[in-house]
Amino acid sequence: xxxxxxxxxxxxxxxxxxxxxxxxxxxxxxxxxxxxxxxxxxxxxxxxxxxxxxxxxxxxxxxxxxxx
Numbered sequence: 347x348x349x350x351x352x353x354x355x356x357x358x359x360x361x362x363x364x365x366x367x368x369x370x371x372x373x374x375x376x377x378x379x380x381x382x383x384x385x386x387x388x389x390x391x392x393x394x395x396x397x398x399x400x401x402x403x404x405x406x407x408x409x410x411x412x413x414x
Contacts, residue, residue: 373399380406
C-alpha cells in the first residue's frame with residue numbers, strides 16, 4: 347500500500363497510528379481502499395459520511411456529523 351501520497355496532519359510514524367489509519371481507510375475484509383461519500387444537508391446543519399468497499403460491497407462506516 348502507498349501512503350506517501352497522502353498528507354496527514356497527525357503524527358503517523360508509530361505502528362499504532364499506522365494501524366489506525368489503515369483500519370479507517372481500507373476494507374477490513376480485503377484491504378481495498380474505501381470509497382468515501384459525503385452529503386451535506388444545510389437545512390439541518392449535518393454532513394453524512396459513508397465509507398464502503400467497492401470489492402466486497404460492504405458499508406463500513408455511516409456517521410452523521412453536526413456542523414458548527
